Amino acid sequence: MNRKELQQIAMGWFEQQGWAPFPFQKQTWIAFLQGKHGLLNAPTGSGKTYALWVAIVLEYIKRNPEYSTKHKKGLKAVWITPLKALSVEIKQAAERFVEGIGVPLTVGIRTGDTDQKERATQKRKMPDLLITTPESLHLLLSSKGYDEVFQDVFAIVVDEWHELLGSKRGVQMELALSRLKTVSPRLRIWGISATIGNLDQAREVLLGPNSNTLQNSVLIKANINKKIKVKSILPEAMETFPWRGHLGLHLLDEAIPIIKNSRSTLLFTNTRAQCEIWFQKILEKYPEFAGEIAMHHGSINKETRLWVEHAIRDETLKAVVCTSSLDLGVDFAPVETIIQIGGPKGVARFMQRAGRSGHQPGKESVIYFLPTHAIELIEASALQKAVLKNEIEDRIPYLNCFDVLVQYLTTLAVSNGFYPEEILPEVQSTFCFQTLTREQSQWVLNFITIGAQSLQSYDEYKKVEIEADGRFKVNSRAVAMRHRLQIGTIVSDAIMTVKYLKGGYLGSIEEWFISKLKPGDVFTFAGRNLELFKVKNMQVLVRKSNKKTAKVPSWMGGRMSFSSEMSELLREELYMANAKTGKSKELKALSPIFDRQQAESIIPGPKEFLIETFKTREGYHAIFYPFEGRFVHEALGSLLAYRISLLSPITFSLAFNDYGFELLSDQEIDMQQVLDNDLFTTQFLHSDLRKSLNATEMAKRKFRDVAVISGLVFTGYPDKMLKSKHLQSSSQLFFNVFRDYEPDNLLFQQAFTETFEHQLEEGRLQKALQRIENQNIIWKPCKKPTPFSFPIITDRLREKLSSEKLADRIKKMTTQLEKP
Template identity: 45%
Template sequence: MSDGGGRPAPETAHAVDARIEGWFADRGWQIFDFQRETWAACAAGESGLIHAPTGTGKTLAAWFAAVGDWLNRAEDDGITPGLTVLWITPLRALAADTTAHLAASAAELGLNWTVERRTGDTASSVKARQRRRLPSALVTTPESLALLLSYAEHERLFASLDVVVVDEWHELLSTKRGVALELCLARLRALRPGLRTWGLSATLANLEQARDALTGGAPGRLVRGMTPAATHIDALVPETIERFPWAGHLGTRLVQPVIEALEAAESTLLFTNTRAQAELWHQAILRARPDWLARVALHHGSLDRALRERVEAMIADGQLACVVATSSLDLGVDFSPVDQVIQIGSPKGVARLLQRAGRSGHRPGVASRILCVPTHAFELVEIAAARRKALAGEIEAREPLTGALDVLAQHIVTRALGSSARGGVSEQALHAEVTATLAYRDLGDAAWQWTLDFVTRGGTALSAYPEFRRVDRVDGRLTVGDRRIARRHRMTMGTITSDAAMSVKWLKGGRIGTVEERFIAQLTPGDVFLFSGRLLELVRVRELTAYVRAARRRKRHVPRWAGGRLAISGTLADAIRGLIEQARDGDYREPELAAIRGLLEVQRQWSALPGADELLVEHVTSREGRHWFFYPFAGRLAHEGLSALVAWRLARMHAATFRFSVNDYGFELVTRSRVEFSAAELRAALSSENLIDDLLACLNAAELSKRAFRDIARIAGLVFPGYPGSHKSARQVQASSGLVYDVLARYDADNLLLDQARREVLERELELGRLRGALDRIDGQSLRLVSPRRLTPMGFPLWVERVASQVSNESWRDRVERMTVQLEKAADR
C-alpha cells in the first residue's frame, strides 16, 4: 500500500474521522484532494470509479472511504461487525498482499474488525468457517464471489454489506470475467439496495464507460487522482544494428548492456511479455553473472504460489537486485518501489508501458523510469511510438463486453442454485437483475427466453439428454434439485479457460508450478526443459502431473504458454505510421529513428517508406515464386484475417495457391503460380464490401468456430472437465465440445451459442473492428505498388516468419543467416 501523501486538501463538507486523520499524520502524510472527494462521495451514498496513477494512494482512498463511513455511522460497542467491505481483486497473487495491508491499517486504527481472504488457495477449513460467518472485510476474486452466491446462505452472509471495492477494474473490464462480476454485483445490489460500489483503475482512456459498467449504468462519481509525475522512457540501442532484422533475433544478445544497467541500480524489475521469455532472460542473466544467484529471482503466474510469495517478500525486504517477471508483478502487488524498470521487447501498448513504468518511483511526486530493450530493430520504432503517445496522454480504451450468453447461462444456474432452499428464484426478478447490468442492458426477450430454455431443457437439440436439464422451471421459478448437478456446477464455475494445466513436481520433493498440457505432451521422458529458472529433466507423467529432476544435459525446450501472441494496439500503430512517415520526410530527430537510419534508408532506396496517406505493396520475384508484401500496420491478429481475405479474393481473379505470413506491420502472400495482379485488382481485394461473408468463406470458419466453441461450451456448462484427480485432457474436452458442436450445427443451426462462437472468432481471433478499420483507412489511401529486386528490410521479417514455420531438413536459422549476409552485401553495394 503506497502512501497517500501530497499537498493539503481544501476543507470539505465531509468530516473525516479523527482516527483516520491521525493515521495519516502519524506517518507524516497529507491527504490528497481526490481521497477526500472519494470519502465524501461514499458517505453521501454514491458509487464511482477512482482513476489515479500507480502509487498515488487510490487504495487508501477506497479503503478509508468504507472504513470512515462505518466509523461515522456505527457505534463502537466492541462487537466485531459482519461483512461490511467486500474487496474484489482480479489476481489471487494480489489477495494476500491486499489482505495484509487492510488488516494492518484496521488494527492501527483500533477497529475491532476481522480481515480475511477467500480464493482458490484458501484452506477448506477456513472456507467452511467463512460460510458460517464472513469477516468484516473480505478480499476475494470474482470466481470465489460467484461461488458464495451459489450457496443457500448467501443472503444471510451479505446482509450487512455496505461497500464493494473492485481493484484493477481495467483488467476485468473487457473480459468475460468482468461480465460475470457485473452479474454478481447486480445480485448484491438486489440484496442491498443502498450498496455502494467503487472501482480502482489506472492507465485507461474510456473512463465514463468503465464507470458505467461498474455501476450498472446507474449514476456514479468519476474521481480523478493527482496528475502523474513524469515518466522517463528510454531505449537501449544496440551498438550495431542489422539492416535486415527479424523478430526475436537479438534474443538475449543484449544481456551484457542489460547487466550494466542492473549494476547501476540498487533494485530492478525486468519485465518480459511472455513467461517463456522470462525463463530465458532469467537464465541468461545468471549465466552472465552466476554470483548473483541469491540476488536475482523469477516471478510469473505459472510458478507455485509459495515460490511467488517468497519472491514478493524478498522484494519487500530489499533482498533482491533484480526480479525477472511478467504481468504477475505489474499490477497492484505492493512492495517498496524499485529504482528502475526494464522492459524486454516492445510493450505493444501505451497503457502496458505506463503500468510497468509506474513500478519504479511508485509514490507521489517521484518520476518513473523505464528502459526498453528491443528484441529486433523495428521495436525501436515501437518504443519511440509508445513514448510519443504516453507523453501526449493518449492511451488505449478497453471496451466492455456485452451479450455473452455462455456467461449468462452459468449465472442463471448459480442464482437458481443459491435460491433453491427458498423455493427458487423468480424469473421476473432474475431478469430485472440481469438487465440492470451494462453487459445485458440490451438483452432482448427472445435471447432471454432462449437462455432459460437452454439451462432448463438443453435447447432444441439436447432436450433428450437428462444431463443438460440443469435447472427446474416451475410456475415461473427456477431451482436446482439435483445434488450432482449442483456439485458439478460449483466445480466448474468461472470464465477462465485455457489448456489444461499440469503440475510440475520434483520426483522426490514438492511442487514447482504448472505448465500447459500441450507442452508436456510434446516431450518424452528424458527430455530437458527450462522452468522456474532451472533445467529440469522429465521423468514421467501421471494424472496431470509431470515429475522431474535436475537435468545434467544443457539442450532444452522452453515451455510455451497460451496468451503469448501480443499484438500492437491501435493507438501504438497510429504512432508507428506517423514515425515511418517522419523518416520518409528525412526527419530523424527521435533517437530511436536515428539509430536505425541505415535500415530505413535502405528501405526507402530499394522500395519506399510509406506515408500515413498511402498503402505500400511490394512485389518481389524469387526462386520461391512471386511475393506480395502488404503493410497496413493494423496488428498481427487483424493481418491474419486480412491476409486470408486478400489471398482468397485474388485467387478468385486468377487461379493461384498462396502461402502467407503475418506480423504487426503487414503480411506476405507468396505463390508459385505465374500470375500478375494490377493495382486495380489489388485495390478490389482490399475492399470492405461483403467483408464478413467473404471472411467466413475464405477461412475454415467451421473449424475456427468449433475451437472458440470449446471455451463457450465449458463456461455454459455443456462440457464437464472432470472431477479433481481425474480431469479430462485438453484433447478430450476438445473432442467432447466438438461432438456437441456438430450435433448443434446439424440439428439446431439457430442455436445462439453457435452464433456467439462465430462472433467471437471474428471479433476476438481476427479483431474484426480493427480489420474493418484498416480496410476503411486503405480505401482513403493511395496504393503505392513497387517491385524491388530483392527482399527489403520491411519484407525480410515476414519472409523469416514463414520460413521459420515451414518444416525443412535444412536449419531455418542457417537459411536466414545466409539470406541476411546476402542482403547486407547488396546493401553495402
Template identity: 30%
Template sequence: MSLPQRFLDWFSARGWAPRAHQLAVLDHAQARESVLLISPTGGGKTLAGFLPSLAEITERGSGEGIHTLYISPLKALAVDIARNLEAPIAEMKLPVTVETRTGDTPHSKRQRQRQKPPDILITTPEQVSLLVADPHAAHLLKGLRTVILDELHSMVTSKRGVLLSLALTRVQSHAPEAIRIGLSATVADPDALRAWLASTGAEPAPLVLGKPGAKPEIRILSSVERVPWSGHSSLYAIPEVYEEIKRARMTLIFVNTRSQAEMVFQALWEANDDNLPIALHHGSLDVAQRRKVEAAMGEGKLRAVVCTSTLELGIDWGDVDLVVHVGAPKGSSRLLQRIGRSNHKLDLPSQALLVPSNRFEVLECTAALQAAEVNAQDTEYPMVMKLDVLAQHILGRACAGPFHPDELFGEVSSAWTYRKLTRVEFDKAVDYVATGGYALRAYERYAKLKLQADGTLRLAHPRLAMAYRLNMGTIVEDEMLKVRLAHVKRRLGKRVVVGGRVLGEVEEWFVSQLTVGQTFVFAGEVLRFEGLDEFGALATRSNDREPMVPSYQGGKFPLSTYLAERVRQMLADPKSWKDLPPQVRGWLSLQRFRSVVPKAGQMLVETFPRADKHYMVCYPFEGRLAHQTLGMLLTRRLERAGMQPLGFVASEYALVIWMVRDLSLAISSNRIALGRLFDEDMMGDDLEAWMAESALMKRTFRNAAIIAGLIERRQPGKEKTARQMTVNTDLIYDVLRTHEPDHLLLRAAWDDAAEGLIDAHRLGAMLRRIKGQILHKALDTVSPLSVPILLDIGRESVYGEGHDALLAEAANALIDEAMRLV
C-alpha cells in the first residue's frame, strides 16, 4: 500500500509534495519495520510519523480500537499535536478519530475511552505506564499497530525514558505486531536511539535522515555596556534585548532557570515604555496561565515571551522570528533545539541572539556558536538500568493482574535499557516489592505482593492499586505551595487578607524563609507576602523596587563536556581571541601578563595570599556539580595536610578554596605535591567517606524510595508533607545502612548520586585527564582570571540595581588589586 490518492491530492492542493524522508518512513512502516527518523526542526517529522497510521486507518476503516499510540514528552505538546492533526484529517475527510489522554484528562473521558477508544490516542509517558497497569490493558491494546515516540531524544536521557521503555515491553506483549516510529532532532549518537527502539538482541531500528535545514544565523550580543565579571542575571543587557524585541515580530527569550525567568521578565516589563505585550511562561506558573499564554502566542497577540525549557520542544508557536538566549546555553544541542523555535520552517534560517551573563559565559557562548555552525551535537546518552524504576514497574505489572517472575524477567530484559539486568538483580527487585527486603520484611506495610500456589505473584491488597495510580512516575519535586493573589479588606477596623486566584507554585522552603511584609517576584509581578492559610501562601501586589527572586532546587543545566573542551581550547589559543569582544579579549590579555594562560590539556592552579587568608583557584571547566564534589574532596585532603581550609566556592568554570595556611609555601617546600593532591584515588575512600557523612545520600535515597514505592507521598484524601517523608526515609536509610547495606534502594541512591548530584563519572574523567598536566602559578596577589570566582564568595541572591552596583564595585577593587605592580 502506497500513499492513497487523497493524500497526494491534499499535498498538491497546497503546492507541496511528500518529502523523501516522509515517504521513507512510510515504506518502513508498510514493511512492518520499526524506524528512527532524525530530521531538523520544520522538516515535517510529526507528519512523517502519522502518515503511515492515517493511510492504514483510512484503508481498514475506523472504530476498531486504538491503532496508534502517540507518546509526547509534554502535555502541551500532546494537545498541540492533536489540534494540528485534526486539520488534515478534516480537510481530507479521513475516517480517523483522535483523542488525548494526559494528567489533565477528566476521569469521565478516560472511562469513555475505555468503552470506545479512538483510532489515535495521544498521550504522555506516565499515562502509558498507567494504561498498561490497567487490568483492561490487553483489551484496549489488542489492535494496536503503531507506537510513535515524538522528541525521543528528550525522553531517553531521564528516568521517564527508563520507565517508558519498560511500559513499552508490556505494550509489546499485548500487541506483538506493533512497530515503533521514533522521531528525533539531531543527536550525538543515533545508534543508541536505534537500539533503544528495538528489543534486546534484535537489529537496531533502521535510520532515516531528513534533509538538513537552512543554516541558523546566530549572533552574540556585543554590548555597549560593561559585561559583568560574575553573576547570571544579564540585567546589563536588558535595554539592548528590548530593542531587539521591538524590531522583531515575535521573540522567544529562553533562560535556564525559573528564577532567572522571573528576573528577566520583571526587568523587561520595567523597560517596556511602549507597552508591548510581553508574557512569562515556566513550569511553576498555574496551568491556566500557561495555556492562556500559549493561546495568545498561537494567535499572534504577543511580541515576546520569557520562558524556560517548557517551550523548547516541537510545538509550533506561530510567528516567532527571533530567539534570544539569555545566559549561556550549556550545550550545543540544547542551543540548536531552542533556536529551532524561530522561523519554524526547514528552508528558512533560524535567527538567534546569545546574551552572555558574564565574561566566562562570553567564551561559552562563542564555543556554542562555533559548535552550532558545524551542527555539532552533545546530547546525553540514554539512561539505563534504574533499580527504583524497575521496582515501580513491577508493582504496576501486579496492578494489571497476577504475573510469573520468569515471564516478567523475560519481558523486562527485552528492553534495551535493561539488557544487562541479571536474574539475581531482578529477583532482588521482586523481593523488595514483595517484602521490602531483608531488613524490612518484618513490617507488613512493606509487603505488597503475595505468592500464590502456582508460582505467580499478586497484589497483597486491592488498595495498593489506588496507591500506585496516585504515586507512580519518576519526577520527584520538592514540596510546593500554591501562591494566591490576595486582596485586603477592612473588617471592624482590622486589616484582613482574603485569598484570590492562584498564580502558581513555589517551593515550600522558599516560603518558609519569608516574613510578612517581605516582597518577592513571581508570575511576572512584585508581590508582598501576607502569610499562609490552609491552601498555601497569600500575597498582594507591591511596588517595591528590590524584591527577592524565588530560587528552585535543581533546574540548572550542567556545562556539557563538549562545550567545556571547546572553551579550554579557545582559552589556550590566543589567536582565537580576535573573535571575542574587546572587554573579554583585554581580560585574557591581562591574565597572560599577570599570571599565565594554560595550554590545551593543562589545568591551571593559582595560589596567592589575600587579606589574612591564602587562596587556591583551579580552572577545570567541568561544570558546577563536578567542581562542588572536587571542592568537598580537596578540603578533606587539605585538612589532613594541616592547611586548615575555611571554605570553597564552585562555578561552572572554576573552583576556589581558601585556608589559613600558606599553600604556595607548602608546595614550594614539597610538603604538598599538587599531583598527589589531585590524584584519582580521591574517588575511592575519600568519596565514600564524604558521601556517608553528607545529607546528599539521604536526599537521593528519599527520591529513590518515593519512586520505588517505599514511601507513598499521596494517599486517598491526604498527602504527606516533605518533612514527614524526610523523617520517614531518614530513619529507614539509617536502618538499611546498618542492617542491609546492599539493599536495592541504597544501590539505587548511590547510582543516582554518582550520576547526578556529584557527577562522579565526569570528575573521575577530569582527574585522569589532568594527570601530569597541572600547571601551578604562585602569585603575590589575585589574577584577572580569578576575579569572577572570587566575586562568587559570599554572594547572596539579591534582585535590583543595588546588587549590580555592589558587584561592579567589588570587581573594580579586585581588578585594581590584580593589576597592582609589586
C-alpha cells in the first residue's frame, strides 16, 4: 500500500466520526510514514493523540499488508505517559481507531496500578500496543530477556514531554531511549509537548544531541490559534494598602455569579490550604451549592479524585475548587469556565489552566483572574500580554544526574547484565550525560561494584559482580528484588515535629525550611520565638528565645515562585505605571495605589532599582524590590544580610514575596555604607551564598533524594516502608562519611550542585545581581510603610497571628497609614 492509500484509510475513519483531520495530524502521519522521528507541539484537547496513534497503525498496515490473516503477535509500539490517570483515555482512543478500521491490534496498560494477574498475562503475551509510565518502562528493562520483548518495537511516543523535561523522570526516559535505540534498530521516537519556550532544545533532549535520530527528525507545530480570553475580576473599592492574608475571599461574592452563569467551573487555587478554605467558605455563605460543588487536590484519596473527575465529565457538578492536580490530563470537554484565584506564577501554567475551558478544537477558552491582593492585578495585566504574544517559559534539562545513572546501570545488571564498552557510548549519546568523562564513568562502575571508595569494607554495597567475560551482573535475588522495588523512587519532602528540649510538642514544620537554619538561629512558630538547638532524626529540638528578630517559616504550598519570564513580564508591566498612555484596565484600576506609592516613594523605571527604609514599632525596615520571584529574593535577602553583617555586626529578620524582600533589625542599617561598598556585586557570589544560607545543611537534605535514587538507602518493602526519619538519618550518615573521607564522591558533589542550581536558582540570582549593578540604585528614606512594602511586611505577621487577629491588626495599621 502506498502512502496515499494508507492516508485514505485514516481519512475515511475521520469522516465516519464526523471529523476533519487538522493539518498537523496529516503532517505527523506523513512524517512518520517517511521514517522520521519528531516532536509534535500541540495544545491540550486538539487531537494530538490521534496524530500519532493513527500514524503507528498505518505503519503497521504498511509493513503487514496481510494483517487480517497473518497477524504477528508481540509488542509493536509503546506510549509513555507521565500520568497514570491518563492511560485509560489513551487506551480508549487507540481502541476506537483500531476497531473502527478492523485491525486486530490489542492495547494494554502497564502502570503501578496494574494488578498482578494482568502483569502475569503480559509476561506470557505482550499486547501489540502498550501504554506505560517511565518507571514501569524501567521495570520492564530490569526483566530478563527484555531485549526480545522490545526487538520488534517500531514506535515509542513520549506524551506530555514538557512535564518530564527538566526532571529526573525525564533523565530516566533519556536513558531508556538510548537502550531501546540499540535493541530495536527500526525504532521511531516521537514526543508530544504542550507549548514551552525551548521547543528545539526539547527535541534535542528527547532524541539525543549530535545523533542520526535528531538529524532525521521534524518539529511539527499544530498552529491552532487557541483563543484565550482573560477577564480580571476588579474589586469595587481599591485598597490603598494591599495585603495577601485574605486569600482573595473578599472577592468571593464576585465569583458566585460567574459560577451560577456557567454549566461547569474550575476554581484553581495555588495551595491546598487555600483550596480547602475557599471550598468551605463558598458552602458556608451559599449553602445552596451543597452537592453541586466538590474539591480536588493531591492530598485527597484517589477514589474521591476519580469520582470528581467523572462527575465533571458527566456534568453532575456545578463547580470544583482545585489545585494543580487538575492542570494536566483528564479530557474535560464540558468545562465552560475557569477562575484563577491569585497569580499562577507562570505563563505556561496559566495557559494550561485556561485550556481546560473550551477544551475542544476551535473553542474559545475563558479564564477569570481573581486577585488575592490588588498588586496581583499587575500580574493579570502582564499575563494578558503574554497570552497575546505567546511568551512561554523554558524547561531547563538536567545534566549529569549520577544518582539516576547508578540506578539505570543497576537495572541493566539485574536483567541481562551489561558490558560497559557497549552501554557507556549509549549513555554518552544522551543530552544529560553528553559530557560524561572516562573518569566519571569509571567512578560510577566502581560505585555499583564496590560501593564507593569509602565503603569498600562493606559487602552490602557490592551489588553488581563482574563476571569472567567482563559482564556486569547482579546475581543476588535479594539485591534484584530490593532494586526493583525502588526503581523510580523520588522522595517527597518530609514533615518534621517541633519539640521543646524539655519535652512538649509544638506542631509540625516542613523539612526544607528547617534545613536552612543552623543551631542558634531563631525562628517564629506557633506565635513564639524559638531558638533551634539541634535537628535529631526528624525532630526539631528548640528552646524559647527572648530575641526580637526571628526568621519566619514558609510552607511548601507558598513555595511557587515566579518563573524568570513571568518576572520579566511583571517588571515591564510595572514600568508602564509611569506611562501617560497605553495602560491596561488593570493598571488604570490600580491608580489609587500608584498615586500613593508615588507620593510616599517612587515607582521604579526600567533603569532604576528601589530601596525603601522606614521605622515602625517592630524596628528598622529596609525593603528591596528586584521583582524576581520569592526563590531569588530568599537567596538574595540572605546574601545581602550576610554581606551587611561583615561591615557591622547586625542581625536581621528576613521576609519576602514575589516583588521584593525585607531586612528587619532592631538597629538602623547604614544604607549609605551598603551602597558605597557595592554589596550587589556578583564577585564571590558562590562562596558568600554558601556561608549565608548554611548550604551544607541544605545539601544534606538534598542528598537524601540522591541516596534513595542511587540505592544507597533502601526505602523498605511495600508493607513495611521505612519512616522518613530513618531515611534521613541513614542518608546523613553517608553524607558525613563522604564529606570526611571522600569529598570528591560524585553523589556527594551532586547534592551541592542541585542545591545551588535548582533550589537556590543561582543562575537567576547572578543575572538579577548583574541587572541591579547596571541600574541606578534609588534609596528612599520613608516616614512609614508604602503601598508596595505593605504586602511584604504583613506577610511576616501572617505566620505569627491567626487570620482574625491579622485582619484586626492590618485594619489598625491601614487606618494609621491612611492618616495624612
